Amino acid sequence: MRRSATELTEPADLVVCVGSSHALADDRSAALAGLFRLVRPGGRLLFGDGIWDPHGRVQENLVYDDMLALPDLAGLVDTAIGTGFRPLYVETANRDESDAFESGYLADDEEWLLTHAGHGEAERIRIAADEHRARWLRGYRNGLGFAYLTLGRPAT
DSSP, X not given: OOOOGGGOSSOEEEEEEESOGGGTOSSHHHHHHHHHHHEEEEEEEEEEEXXXXXXXXXXXXXXXXXXHTOOOHHHHHHHHHHTXXXXXXXXXXXXXHHHHHHHHHXXXXXXXXXXXXXXXXXXXXXXXXXXXHHHHHHTGGGTEEEEEEEEEOOOO
């Protein structure tokens, strides 16, 4: 049975939190500590979250401030271990996956703009899309990463 974390009254065998730790707590350590309580001893957590992984030129003036505060992959794994989990599998999204995510994020606005050029909101939406694309392609594309951790909660 699938349930929201807010509906859980007892730990589960499998908990999934991908890209939403910020909805649980202000920092990853607190989010992981809360998730630890939701995973039954011997259970698993699939945890996906952003990491800072600079590879190549990054224009920091085009990077959102909260991205610069992201941990690297080792730091995220260390945080998970610090909350009691054991890492069973660690992987990151590759460049193609990240590009597909960002392109998909912008696609709805771009499709809408193609057919609503004269709409009163078109200029605001175009500016927002162009700014986001510039930050992605000229800013954080070479620094923002995404990690997937399969974490186990020890049985005892």
